[in-house]
Amino acid sequence: MKDALKKLQFELHCYGQAEGVLMCDGETAAPRGAAEARGEVMAFLSQKRYELLVNDETRKLLDTLWEKKDELDGETVRQVEILREDLDELTRIPMEEYAAYGKLVNNSSAAWVKAKETNDYALFEPYLKQIVEYTQRFAHYHRADLPAYESQLDSYEKGMSTAMLDPFFGMLRKELVPMLDMAKSLPPQPAFVSKPCAISAQREFSSWLMDVIGLDKNRCSIAETEHPFTSGMNRSDVRITTHYYENAVLSSLYSVVHEGGHALYELGVAPEYQFSVLGRTSSMSLHESQSRFYENLIGHSAGFLRFIAPKMREFFPDMMQGVTDRDLFRAVNHVQPSLIRIEADQVTYPLHIMVRYELEKQLMAGTLSTRDLPEAWNALYKEYLGVDVPNDSQGVLQDTHWAGGMIGYFPTYALGSAYASQMLHAMQRDLDTDALIERGDIAPITAWLGDRIHRHGSRYEPNDLLKMATGEEFNPAYYVKHLQQVLSNLA
Amino acid sequence: MKDALKKLQFELHCYGQAEGVLMCDGETAAPRGAAEARGEVMAFLSQKRYELLVNDETRKLLDTLWEKKDELDGETVRQVEILREDLDELTRIPMEEYAAYGKLVNNSSAAWVKAKETNDYALFEPYLKQIVEYTQRFAHYHRADLPAYESQLDSYEKGMSTAMLDPFFGMLRKELVPMLDMAKSLPPQPAFVSKPCAISAQREFSSWLMDVIGLDKNRCSIAETEHPFTSGMNRSDVRITTHYYENAVLSSLYSVVHEGGHALYELGVAPEYQFSVLGRTSSMSLHESQSRFYENLIGHSAGFLRFIAPKMREFFPDMMQGVTDRDLFRAVNHVQPSLIRIEADQVTYPLHIMVRYELEKQLMAGTLSTRDLPEAWNALYKEYLGVDVPNDSQGVLQDTHWAGGMIGYFPTYALGSAYASQMLHAMQRDLDTDALIERGDIAPITAWLGDRIHRHGSRYEPNDLLKMATGEEFNPAYYVKHLQQVLSNLA
Numbered sequence: 004m005k006d007a008l009k010k011l012q013f014e015l016h017c018y019g020q021a022e023g024v025l026m027c028d029g030e031t032a033a034p035r036g037a038a039e040a041r042g043e044v045m046a047f048l049s050q051k052r053y054e055l056l057v058n059d060e061t062r063k064l065l066d067t068l069w070e071k072k073d074e075l076d077g078e079t080v081r082q083v084e085i086l087r088e089d090l091d092e093l094t095r096i097p098m099e100e101y102a103a104y105g106k107l108v109n110n111s112s113a114a115w116v117k118a119k120e121t122n123d124y125a126l127f128e129p130y131l132k133q134i135v136e137y138t139q140r141f142a143h144y145h146r147a148d149l150p151a152y153e154s155q156l157d158s159y160e161k162g163m164s165t166a167m168l169d170p171f172f173g174m175l176r177k178e179l180v181p182m183l184d185m186a187k188s189l190p191p192q193p194a195f196v197s198k199p200c201a202i203s204a205q206r207e208f209s210s211w212l213m214d215v216i217g218l219d220k221n222r223c224s225i226a227e228t229e230h231p232f233t234s235g236m237n238r239s240d241v242r243i244t245t246h247y248y249e250n251a252v253l254s255s256l257y258s259v260v261h262e263g264g265h266a267l268y269e270l271g272v273a274p275e276y277q278f279s280v281l282g283r284t285s286s287m288s289l290h291e292s293q294s295r296f297y298e299n300l301i302g303h304s305a306g307f308l309r310f311i312a313p314k315m316r317e318f319f320p321d322m323m324q325g326v327t328d329r330d331l332f333r334a335v336n337h338v339q340p341s342l343i344r345i346e347a348d349q350v351t352y353p354l355h356i357m358v359r360y361e362l363e364k365q366l367m368a369g370t371l372s373t374r375d376l377p378e379a380w381n382a383l384y385k386e387y388l389g390v391d392v393p394n395d396s397q398g399v400l401q402d403t404h405w406a407g408g409m410i411g412y413f414p415t416y417a418l419g420s421a422y423a424s425q426m427l428h429a430m431q432r433d434l435d436t437d438a439l440i441e442r443g444d445i446a447p448i449t450a451w452l453g454d455r456i457h458r459h460g461s462r463y464e465p466n467d468l469l470k471m472a473t474g475e476e477f478n479p480a481y482y483v484k485h486l487q488q489v490l491s492n493l494a
Numbered sequence: 495m496k497d498a499l500k501k502l503q504f505e506l507h508c509y510g511q512a513e514g515v516l517m518c519d520g521e522t523a524a525p526r527g528a529a530e531a532r533g534e535v536m537a538f539l540s541q542k543r544y545e546l547l548v549n550d551e552t553r554k555l556l557d558t559l560w561e562k563k564d565e566l567d568g569e570t571v572r573q574v575e576i577l578r579e580d581l582d583e584l585t586r587i588p589m590e591e592y593a594a595y596g597k598l599v600n601n602s603s604a605a606w607v608k609a610k611e612t613n614d615y616a617l618f619e620p621y622l623k624q625i626v627e628y629t630q631r632f633a634h635y636h637r638a639d640l641p642a643y644e645s646q647l648d649s650y651e652k653g654m655s656t657a658m659l660d661p662f663f664g665m666l667r668k669e670l671v672p673m674l675d676m677a678k679s680l681p682p683q684p685a686f687v688s689k690p691c692a693i694s695a696q697r698e699f700s701s702w703l704m705d706v707i708g709l710d711k712n713r714c715s716i717a718e719t720e721h722p723f724t725s726g727m728n729r730s731d732v733r734i735t736t737h738y739y740e741n742a743v744l745s746s747l748y749s750v751v752h753e754g755g756h757a758l759y760e761l762g763v764a765p766e767y768q769f770s771v772l773g774r775t776s777s778m779s780l781h782e783s784q785s786r787f788y789e790n791l792i793g794h795s796a797g798f799l800r801f802i803a804p805k806m807r808e809f810f811p812d813m814m815q816g817v818t819d820r821d822l823f824r825a826v827n828h829v830q831p832s833l834i835r836i837e838a839d840q841v842t843y844p845l846h847i848m849v850r851y852e853l854e855k856q857l858m859a860g861t862l863s864t865r866d867l868p869e870a871w872n873a874l875y876k877e878y879l880g881v882d883v884p885n886d887s888q889g890v891l892q893d894t895h896w897a898g899g900m901i902g903y904f905p906t907y908a909l910g911s912a913y914a915s916q917m918l919h920a921m922q923r924d925l926d927t928d929a930l931i932e933r934g935d936i937a938p939i940t941a942w943l944g945d946r947i948h949r950h951g952s953r954y955e956p957n958d959l960l961k962m963a964t965g966e967e968f969n970p971a972y973y974v975k976h977l978q979q980v981l982s983n984l985a
Binding site for chain 1: 505507508516519523524525527528531535538542727768769
C-alpha cells in the first residue's frame with residue numbers, strides 16, 4: 004500500500020511538472036500564437052491529474068492508510084493527510100457550481116481588464132458582486148464551522164485567521180502609520196537610479212548576483228519575462244525570471260534577489276522528498292518569507308550594499324559615477340507613500356495589504372457592498388497612506404486578484420515579510436548576520452534557513468514550522484521594529 | 495466511434511506535445527542538473543501514451559473502423575491506418591526483448607562515446623555486433639516477407655527500398671564521383687568567412703532572415719543550443735534553434751535557413767489536421783527535403799546571396815569589407831572532399847551517405863562483419879571521396895546513429911536533398927524561381943510547397959505525395975544535375 008502511495012505521488016508530480024514546464028515555457032520561449040493549443044494540452048494534463056486523485060480507488064487507499072495511521076511513520080501520515088486534503092478540496096464544490104464559477108471568473112477577469120483600461124468600476128461591479136457571493140458559498144463548503152472569511156483565509160493557508168491577522172495589522176496601524184509623516188519630508192529618490200545601464204551588463208550582473216546568493220546554476224536557470232516569477236519543477240529544476248529595464252537597474256537587481264529567495268527554498272527541499280507531496284513547500288506565506296528575507300533583510304541592508312557597490316561600479320560605471328555607498332543605501336531604501344501596491348517600497352507595502360485585508364473582511368461579512376467598495380478603498384488609502392486616489396484604475400481596480408476570485412489571498416504577502424523578520428531575529432542568536440552579509444558570505448544564512456525551513460518541504464504545517472524554526476508563535480513585533488528601523492536609518 | 499477516434503488522437507497529441515516541450519525546454523532553458531528528474535517524468539508520459547494506444551479497447555476501435563473503411567471518408571481511413579501501424583509497431587517486438595535491447599543501446603552508446611574519445615574501435619565492436627543481430631531480428635518482426643535491410647528501410651520510411659536507393663546512389667557514383675577531382679584544384683575557402691562577427695549582430699541578422707524566408711514569429715520562436723534543431727509541437731507552436739559562433743557567421747546563417755525550412759513544413763500543415771495524426775509530417779525524407787530546399791536551393795543560390803549581401807554588409811561590415819557578391823557565392827558554395835559528414839558541403843555530402851548505405855546493406859545481409867567494418871569504411875572513403883582516413887574516431891566512429899541502433903536511417907538524409915531538386919524542377923513550370931529568389935520574394939515558393947507538401951501533413955504516404963506534388967516518381971537526375979551545376983559554377 005505504501006508502494007501505491009508512492010506511485011500516486013510520483014504520477015501526480017509528473018503531470019504537475021509537465022504543466023509547470025508548459026507554463027514556464029509559455030511565458031518565456033514559446034511563440035505567442037502557441038497559447039491556445041497549449042491551453043488545451045494543459046487542460047488535458049490537469050484533467051488527468053484530477054482523475055488520478057479523484058476516484059474511488061485512490062479514496063479507498065487514502066482512507067485505509069488514514070485509519071491505521073498509528074502504525075505508520077510520521078512522514079507517511081503527513082503524505083496521506085495532504086493528499087486527503089487535496090482530494091477533499093477538489094470534491095467539496097459540486098461540479099456544476101464549479102463549472103459555472105469558472106465561467107464567471109473568466110468573464111469577470113475580462114470585465115476587469117476593460118474596466119481598468121476605461122476607468123469604469125461600474126462595468127466590473129456586477130461581476131465582483133457575484134464573485135463575492137460564490138466565494139461566500141465556497142467558503143462554507145470548505146469549513147462550514149467557520150465564518151466565511153475565516154474559512155477563506157484557512158483555505159489559502161492552513162492556520163491563517165483573523166485572530167492572527169487582526170493584531171498584526173493593528174500593530175502596523177498603531178506603530179507604523181504615525182511615522183509616515185516623516186517619510187514625506189525625505190528628499191525625492193536621486194536621479195542616478197534611472198540612468199541607463201546596458202542590458203548585456205545587467206545580464207552579467209544578474210549572473211554574478213546569483214552566485215553571491217548561492218543559487219546552484221546546475222539546478223537553477225534564469226530567463227526573461229514581462230513579470231518576474233519563480234517556478235520550481237522539483238529540487239533539481241528551478242527557474243527564476245527577471246525583466247531588464249535599461250533605465251532601472253535596481254528593478255532587475257531586486258527581482259533576481261527576490262526570486263532567488265524563492266528559488267533557494269525550492270532548491271533546499273530534502274532530496275528524499277523528491278516526487279512526493281512533501282517535496283512541495285509549506286505555504287505561500289513561508290515562500291514569500293524567503294523571497295523577502297533575501298530581498299529586504301539581506302538585499303536592502305547597508306552591509307550588502309557596501310558589498311555589491313564595487314561590483315556595481317565595475318558593471319555600471321556611468322550610473323555609479325560619484326555615487327557613494329550611503330547614496331546607494333538611501334536610494335534603495337527610499338520610502339514614499341504611493342498609490343500602487345506593486346510599486347511600493349518595503350515600509351509602505353504592508354499598508355497596501357492592510358487596506359485590502361480590511362475591505363475583504365467586510366465584503367465577506369456582508370457589511371460592505373461591492374457598490375460602496377471604491378469609496379471605502381479611497382478612504383483607507385487616505386487614512387493609512389495619506390494619499391488621495393485620483394481614479395479607480397489607480398485605486399480599487401489596480402489588482403487582478405479579486406477579479407480572479409482570490410479573496411483572502413492578499414494577507415500572505417504581508418505575513419511573509421513578517422515571518423522573515425521573526426526568522427532573522429532567531430537566526431541572530433546563532434549567527435552574526437551583519438558581519439556575514441557585509442562580506443557577502445550568504446551561505447551560512449542559507450544553511451540556517453535550509454535546516455529549519457527549506458529542507459522540510461511540506462512536512463509540517465506552516466504555523467508549526469515557523470514555531471520550530473524560531474522558537475515562538477507568530478510575533479509581528481520584529482517586523483514592525485524592522486520597518487521602523489528602515490525609516491529611522493533614512494533620517 | 496469517430497468521436498472516440500478523435501479523442502484518442504487528441505490525447506496522444508497531448509502527451510506528445512508535453513514530451514516535446516520537456517525535451518525542447520531541456521535543451522534550451524532548463525538547468526543541466528534537471529536532466530535526471532526530467533527523464534523520469536518523460537518516461538512516465540511516454541508510458542501513458544503507450545498505454546493509451548496499446549490496449550484492447552483501442553485495438554477494437556481501430557479494427558472495427560478498419561473493417562468498415564469503405565463507409566468512411568478518406569481522411570478518417572488514413573487516420574485509422576496510421577494508428578494501426580503505430581500500434582503494430584509498438585507491439586511487434588516482445589516486451590522482454592525490447593527491454594534487453596534498450597539496455598544494449600544504452601551500453602552501446604556509452605561504449606561508442608568512449609571508443610570515439612580514445613580512438614578505440616575494438617571497444618565498441620562487440621556492442622555493434624549485437625546491435626546488428628538485434629536489428630536483423632527486429633527487421634524480421636517488422637516485415638517477415640522482406641530481407642532485413644529492406645524491412646529496416648521501410649520501417650524508417652514507408653516505401654523506401656534498395657530498389658529506389660540503388661539506382662540513386664548508382665547515379666551519384668557514376669556522374670558525381672569522377673567530377674570531384676576538379677574540386678581539388680579549387681582555391682581554399684577564403685579567410686573572410688572566419689572573421690569575427692558580434693553574436694548580438696548575428697542574433698539580429700537571424701531575426702531578419704526569419705522574416706525573409708517568411709517564418710511567422712507569432713507561431714515560431716528561435717532559441718540557442720549546442721546543435722541546431724527544429725521541434726514542432728503543432729502548427730501554431732514551432733521552435734527552431736541555432737548556434738552562434740563568433741568566427742563562423744555562415745554556420746548560424748545556414749542553420750537558421752535549414753531549420754527554417756523544417757519549420758515552414760510544420761507551420762504549413764492544414765489547420766483542420768491540428769491534434770490529429772494527420773497533423774504530423776509525412777516522412778523524415780520529406781522533412782529533410784524542405785530544410786534542404788531552403789538551405790541549398792534557395793540559400794546557396796547566387797540570387798539569394800545577392801539579395802542578402804547588402805544586409806550582411808550592414809550587419810557585419812568588418813567581415814564583408816572588400817567582399818564582392820561573387821566572393822561570397824564562391825565561399826558559400828566551396829566544395830572540398832573531407833572526412834566528416836556533418837561538416838561536408840552539399841556536393842560531397844551525399845557521398846558520405848553513400849558510404850554508410852553500402853556498409854549498412856552489407857552488415858544487415860551478413861556479408862560484412864563488424865570486425866571488418868573500419869577497413870571497408872576507409873576503402874570507400876578513399877574510393878568515393880578520395881580521402882585517407884587517419885583514424886577511426888574521424889572515420890567509422892564519427893556518427894552516433896549505429897551505436898544508437900539506427901541502421902537504415904542515413905539514406906533519408908540524401909533522399910531529402912534529391913526530393914528537393916525534383917520539387918524545384920516541378921515548381922519551375924509554375925514559377926520563375928530565380929527571379930523571385932533574386933528579389934527575396936520567397937512567399938510564392940513557400941505557397942507552392944505549402945499547397946503540394948506542407949498542408950497535407952501525413953494524409954498521404956511519402957512516395958504518393960512526392961508524385962502528386964511533382965507529377966513523377968522519384969527521379970534522382972535533377973539532384974545530380976544540380977550538384978554538377980554547383981561544381982561547374984565554381985570553375
